[in-house]
Amino acid sequence: MIETATARRRVGDWAGACAALFALHPVESRRVPTMAVDRHWRCYVSPAFVDATPVEELAGAWVHEVSHLLRDHHGRSDRVARERGVNGPGERLRMNIAADCEINDDIYGDGLPRPEDVVLPGTLGLHSGELMEDYLRQFRLGPYTRGMVWLDCGSGADGLERAWDLGPDGAHGLSEQERDAVRFRVAQGITARPGNAPKGWRRWAEEAFHPPQPWRELLGAALRSAVSGSGAGDDYSYGRPARRSAGVPGAVLPSLRRTPPRVSVVIDTSGSVSDAELGSALLEVAAISRAVGGRRDMVSVVSCDAAAGQVRRLCRAEGIPLTGGGGTDLRTGFAKALASRPRPDVVVVLTDGQTPWPGTRPPCRTVVGLFPRAQASWDEDDPDHIPDTPPDWARVVTIGAAPGAR
Incomplete structure (x- = not known):
């Protein structure tokens, strides 16, 4: 494997790649057409392919x-397979092609010679700079992909195990923690020298350091935590006497019963909130209804900009009028919600x-779903103005950050 070691040195200056290349363990295999990887960071290499291929x-x-x-790509392919119900060899080949389209436009052309048969987005008539999942929606296997059936980057590319894989218990595999450590080290190398890395890799490194939050799960967890605390939705009922009544002859004591909690949703309808974000807010209202057992x-x-609208009971999320479009003062929304009976x-x-936020903690639990903003809003009348951050007594979740991939 002298040539492979030379290849490692050849790309050692490529931003951050050296740590990953030296973490990859080569395995000689005559069953592999060219090169292939598994999810445990082994690279299976055909000796014939190495002999016939220039070091560059x-x-x-x-x-x-x-x-x-x-x-x-293996983890993402598995997720696509589960979500879309596709798992055959043909679909996995399509995932391999889409994954190649995602990375090849980033790695070739910067000192690395481009092979004649390399798969690029332009090969399929697609735009560069997109993700594997995006490409999968834009092409199907057909006559124009017939020349790509040889493509096989292994289970590390499409998630489908191969006959040559050594598996999780085989020699020289990396644990999940070791794999994460390698990714972090590579991301660190790229961010330290961003000028040397292609744009796609800089984007990947940024998300490796700051992975997007699964905001729907976090918002749901925050709501469940709020409604399950003591006092939320609790009330005494004589419908089923307390067991301790037996110890008080002649008296019937009520028992503490759990009832569905009442939730008031205050939606910011000011001019700084887009229509898409308002649509997202209505989706969250429907999800909140499900979280409290479907009790609409x-x-x-309450829709609120500088003034609060009417308190409306939920019938259908899409039937809620969201009026507003002016300035923002959610203190009026809080007041309206808390004044309802x-x-x-x-x-x-x-x-x-x-x-602005209320100056005192409301007499109930508060969850804040924040639409992301790249920077604070600029006020023409007060250029130094920075909006207040949500208060410490609120549980805050950033909305709209989907789990990242690239």
């Missing part, structure tokens, strides 16, 4: 294979955060 092209193939692992009568909605157990606020 081996360098590109080496970076290509390790890129599949860095970008978690327990969920109310019966009073809510939980207040959920969906906003971009560019608002």
